[in-house]
Amino acid sequence: ETGVTQTPRHLVMGMTNKKSLKCEQHLGHNAMYWYKQSAKKPLELMFVYNFKEQTENNSVPSRFSPECPNSSHLFLHLHTLQPEDSALYLCASSQGQQGQETQYFGPGTRLLVL
Amino acid sequence: AQKVTQAQTEISVVEKEDVTLDCVYETRDTTYYLFWYKQPPSGELVFLIRRNSFDEQNEISGRYSWNFQKSTSSFNFTITASQVVDSAVYFCALTRGYQKVTFGTGTKLQVIP
Numbered sequence: 001e002t003g004v005t006q007t008p009r010h011l012v013m014g015m016t017n018k019k020s021l022k023c024e025q026h027l028g029h030n031a032m033y034w035y036k037q038s039a040k041k042p043l044e045l046m047f048v049y050n051f052k053e054q055t056e057n058n059s060v061p062s063r064f065s066p067e068c069p070n071s072s073h074l075f076l077h078l079h080t081l082q083p084e085d086s087a088l089y090l091c092a093s094s095q096g097q098q099g100q101e102t103q104y105f106g107p108g109t110r111l112l113v114l
Numbered sequence: 115a116q117k118v119t120q121a122q123t124e125i126s127v128v129e130k131e132d133v134t135l136d137c138v139y140e141t142r143d144t145t146y147y148l149f150w151y152k153q154p155p156s157g158e159l160v161f162l163i164r165r166n167s168f169d170e171q172n173e174i175s176g177r178y179s180w181n182f183q184k185s186t187s188s189f190n191f192t193i194t195a196s197q198v199v200d201s202a203v204y205f206c207a208l209t210r211g212y213q214k215v216t217f218g219t220g221t222k223l224q225v226i227p
Contacts, residue, residue, distance in 0.1 A: 009157075042118075043205070043217040056214065088157055100147040100166065103215065105159035 003027045004106035006091050012112045013081065021076040021109045023091030029104075031097040032074040034066060037088040037108070049074060050097040081113045116141040118208050120218035127196050128226050135191045135221045137206030143167075148189045149207040150180065153220070159205065165189065196225045 004025045013019050025032065034046040048056035049068040063085075065077040074091055088108045094101040117140040127133045139148065150162040163173065165182050173180045177194045193200055203222045209215040 040219070042219050045214050048214070058214075090157075090159065092159075100164070100209065102149070102161055102164050104161060105151075108157040110157070 002106075003104050004091060004093055006089075006106035006109050008109055009107060010110050010112075012114065013078070014114050015081060015083070017081075018077070018079040020078065021089055021091075021111075023074040023076075023106055025072055025074075025091075025093035025104070025106075027093055027095075027104060029093040029095050030071050031094045031101070032068060032071070033092040033094075033103060034074065034076050035090040035092065037090055039087075043090070046076075048097065055097060078111075081111075083113050086111055086113045116143075116146075116208050116210065116216045118206050118216050118218035120204075120206055120221050122221045123219075124222045124224070126224045126226060129198060130195050132192060132194050133196050133223065133225075135193075135204050135206075135223065137189045137191065137218060139187050139189065139206070139208045141187075141208060141210060143210040146208060146210040148182065149205075149209075149215070150189075150191050151205045151207065153203040153205065155202070162191075193223075196223075198225050198227050201225045 007022045031050045036044045045058050046060045047066045052068050063080050067075040088110050090108045091106040092103040094103045119138045146167045148165045151159040153159050170182050179192045181190045201224050203220045205220045206218045207215050
């Protein structure tokens with residue numbers, strides 16, 4: 001089974017829609033991350049969860065709402081997004097939150113906001 | 115502050131050529147960790163290597179090799195005898211302990227058959 005899975009792989013939504021991205025890790029890790037990858041820009045860390053507790057919110061607009069019900073699952077709830085939010089959203093997990101821990105990534109959800 | 119620079123935006127090579135991807139980093143810390151990831155067109159970032167700042171020994175893994183030089187703050191990645199399957203975007207990244215990972219902007223490698 002793939003270590004980190006993400007659904008859906010592709011999503012098109014209007015600015016008034018509400019949708020959710022799902023991430024699941026099968027590696028027994030305790031930390032999970034959401035990243036945003038836009039064209040020509042470095043990966044932007046959005047949120048970090050460690051043992052289900054949010055430990056970092058990197059000044060992300062409130063139209064992005066994360067949820068971590070357990071160490072294996074991470075959601076990103078989307079509402080009233082803007083076209084500039086179109087990007088590849090990547091989920092990652094690591095054993096712990098220490099920086100030297102290797103992060104393992106999912107395949108991403110490619111989001112298009114119309 | 116920490117920073118990772120990948121000056122090469124795109125590189126094209128012909129299959130079987132060797133290619134080196136450059137990575138230059140900035141950090142004030144003496145303890146830090148460096149990573150390389152590969153992102154094929156499918157989107158998933160694939161972990162390639164992690165290196166801590168105390169281990170300057172170069173590493174070779176099959177056709178891949180990494181040259182870590184603290185004196186020049188560089189952590190370069192060489193692919194020997196490139197193959198079409200090596201076509202991807204490659205990211206260099208840096209972190210220092212409990213801090214978040216800083217990624218470079220990536221180098222897109224195209225291997226032409």
